[in-house]
Amino acid sequence: NDDARATIGLTGLATMGRNLARNIARNGHTIAVHNRTTSKMTALIDEFGDEGDFVGCESLEDLVAAVERPRAIVIMVKAGEATDAVVDELVPLLDEGDIVVDAGNAHYRDTLRRQEALEEKGLHFVGMGVSGGEEGALNGPSIMVGGSDHAYEVLQPVVESIAADVDGTPCCAHIGHDGAGHFVKMVHNGIEYADMQLIAESYDLLRSVAGMTPAEVADVFEEWNGGDLESFLIEMTADVLRHTDAETGEPFVDVVRDAAEQKGTGRWTVQDALDLGVPITGIAEATFARSLSGHTEQRAAAREMFSTTPEEVDVDRDSFVDQVRAALYASKVVAYAQGFDQIAAGAEERGWDIDLGEVATIWRGGCIIRAQFLDRIREAYADEPDLTTLLTTPYFAEAVTDGVDAWREVIVAAVRGGVPTPAFSSSLAYFDGLRRDRLPAALIQALRDDFGAHTYERVDREGTFHTRWAEEG
Numbered sequence: 005n006d007d008a009r010a011t012i013g014l015t016g017l018a019t020m021g022r023n024l025a026r027n028i029a030r031n032g033h034t035i036a037v038h039n040r041t042t043s044k045m046t047a048l049i050d051e052f053g054d055e056g057d058f059v060g061c062e063s064l065e066d067l068v069a070a071v072e073r074p075r076a077i078v079i080m081v082k083a084g085e086a087t088d089a090v091v092d093e094l095v096p097l098l099d100e101g102d103i104v105v106d107a108g109n110a111h112y113r114d115t116l117r118r119q120e121a122l123e124e125k126g127l128h129f130v131g132m133g134v135s136g137g138e139e140g141a142l143n144g145p146s147i148m149v150g151g152s153d154h155a156y157e158v159l160q161p162v163v164e165s166i167a168a169d170v171d172g173t174p175c176c177a178h179i180g181h182d183g184a185g186h187f188v189k190m191v192h193n194g195i196e197y198a199d200m201q202l203i204a205e206s207y208d209l210l211r212s213v214a215g216m217t218p219a220e221v222a223d224v225f226e227e228w229n230g231g232d233l234e235s236f237l238i239e240m241t242a243d244v245l246r247h248t249d250a251e252t253g254e255p256f257v258d259v260v261r262d263a264a265e266q267k268g269t270g271r272w273t274v275q276d277a278l279d280l281g282v283p284i285t286g287i288a289e290a291t292f293a294r295s296l297s298g299h300t301e302q303r304a305a306a307r308e309m310f311s312t313t314p315e316e317v318d319v320d321r322d323s324f325v326d327q328v329r330a331a332l333y334a335s336k337v338v339a340y341a342q343g344f345d346q347i348a349a350g351a352e353e354r355g356w357d358i359d360l361g362e363v364a365t366i367w368r369g370g371c372i373i374r375a376q377f378l379d380r381i382r383e384a385y386a387d388e389p390d391l392t393t394l395l396t397t398p399y400f401a402e403a404v405t406d407g408v409d410a411w412r413e414v415i416v417a418a419v420r421g422g423v424p425t426p427a428f429s430s431s432l433a434y435f436d437g438l439r440r441d442r443l444p445a446a447l448i449q450a451l452r453d454d455f456g457a458h459t460y461e462r463v464d465r466e467g468t469f470h471t472r473w474a475e476e477g
């Protein structure tokens with residue numbers, strides 16, 4: 005088709021799709037754009053047509069016809085049934101070697117299923133995780149691509165030019181085949197849940213135990229952002245805590261209903277970790293904490309029944325701030341170590357060749373969890389690609405060792421003061437569990453052998469043993 009002059013096509017022009025399309029156009033690529041409801045397409049071109057070379061298409065047929073072969077068509081619609089509907093409509097219009105890219109927040113299992121179906125038809129299906137929200141989509145997200153080598157070769161110039169850039173390195177990578185990109189994006193979101201929960205617990209402690217105002221806590225976060233904790237979320241926390249509600253003049257955080265919602269990627273991460281047998285306690289507790297916050301009736305009932313306030317905890321404000329910082333950092337190290345464990349285990353299970361150092365590298369910019377800290381993780385994997393756990397690498401080991409006393413103190417204060425810190429506490433329990441000489445798992449094995457003849461191993465001899473409990477008494 006002689007009219008085919010676009011490098012890439014994109015269908016689905018809601019906020020994310022529209023921003024991604026503008027980002028692609030602004031970087032000099034001709035892009036064909038389409039939306040089921042045509043008005044969104046015309047609105048994009050009316051408002052932003054001068055930002056680059058857009059080809060407006062009123063049908064999927066027009067969209068396909070507008071793109072150079074091998075065609076790359078990006079789908080950015082509501083995840084789930086809508087994606088399947090668009091894929092089904094698109095497939096008969098394509099030719100062998102063409103590439104369908106799902107840039108939505110799909111579950112990696114759906115991506116695996118779609119990839120298999122398209123491969124049978126000689127097409128390439130790419131699951132592309134895009135992180136960074138609306139702003140990232142427009143100005144440079146972190147992009148995790150899962151798909152064939154051929155597909156990545158075709159997409160690479162566009163993807164590299166639209167991704168965030170850190171020190172000259174674009175925040176995008178070919179993570180692996182089929183579902184690998186969406187899998188890594190899922191764990192990224194899980195880590196984001198843990199990061200936010202740890203921040204929320206820190207804020208609660210500073211306010212409830214140290215008696216600080218939101219504005220004072222904002223100052224603390226701003227200061228923390230100048231050190232090891234420097235990150236987008238810490239910076240944003242300072243902004244949010246300083247914000248006052250225009251209507252009431254109250255701290256903004258006090259007028260927001262305290263029930264956290266979720267779109268499901270945290271839950272997916274935890275479900276997947278259970279299947280893999282990887283303890284991602286930080287992410288799991290963060291996900292459950294959101295659930296708990298939403299159980300309004302149970303909370304009201306419990307508040308009424310157990311209204312007595314626990315004792316006032318007396319802390320020195322300045323030293324407590326330092327202790328909370330150390331606890332936050334150590335817990336964050338644990339949450340990331342767990343998330344990277346899950347990526348390694350998922351890669352092993354599904355045959356993806358995922359470079360963990362590269363994952364850390366492309367999360368340094370563009371995405372919600374972008375942080376200075378990720379450079380440390382990148383370095384750790386550069387030094388030792390087959391790392392057993394991030395926790396024991398020199399830099400992180402030092403942070404945890406230096407911080408562990410403070411970490412314990414903070415949790416003691418939280419427990420005494422009745423301030424829930426599920427992510428702090430479970431991260432410390434995970435650390436103590438790993439470093440413990442002997443675990444009570446020995447007792448669990450003995451019990452299992454007693455009631456179910458499940459057998460056990462011994463510390464002093466090779467082999468598998470069963471004790472005749474009834475006879476031996």
Ligand code: ATR
Binds near residue numbers: 080082
């Ligand atoms: P939002 O992101 O604003 O919440 P959404 O309902 O998630 O919106 O839909 C996002 C995009 O998916 C929109 O471009 C939407 O197309 P319309 O503008 O025509 O609503 C698109 N979309 C949703 N379901 C679709 C389907 N079955 N087929 C094609 N596009 C669909």
